[in-house]
Amino acid sequence: ILNVEQSPQSLHVQEGDSTNFTCSFPSSNFYALHWYRWETAKSPEALFVMTLNGDEKKKGRISATLNTKEGYSYLYIKGSQPEDSATYLCAFLGAGGYQKVTFGTGTKLQVIP
């Protein structure tokens, strides 16, 4: 059983604050790491697909980094807005193909106006 952990479990921040959270995963047998944003009553939406050690990806105010050697990824949100409120899930994809996806439990972010 693979261990994919996310911290913190939940987070409340004020509008305008920057925040970050962590996904840790096995450092062996790595293929890819995905970040998803899941807003209430909507479909989880892919934010980033990260495959290379040292990858940094950015989409607007959200960015992510990847360290496959030590088995962690950070997601950063700069200047949080209420519309960023969602659960952020990471998913570890192990070598062996499309079926080997293990999700973390998610970080639930609440941005207070």
Place this chain on the structure above:
Amino acid sequence: DAMVIQNPRYQVTQFGKPVTLSCSQTLNHNVMYWYQQKSSQAPKLLFHYYDKDFNNEADTPDNFQSRRPNTSFCFLDIRSPGLGDAAMYLCATSGPEQGYNEQFFGPGTRLTVL
């Protein structure tokens, strides 16, 4: 827009009464997945189809079955729901265009068992 649709969004059933959840996709992806997510837990893969090939996870209870009559549709059948089966059920797809490296999700069906 190409998408993954799940029906119904909310399903209430009685203990022991069979229930079927539905997923359809317009992405023409050949892989479809069913996940179960209980409160505060990670989504857990139940099974997936690669085309018509069914792949069950080793720890998926026999109570859970699936059908995929064609590329677009996939069903999750719970033969005798127990209280512990109350959860969010997510359907997802993936395809060769993204190297199967990204999954596209439906909005989920929240199942309540009374």
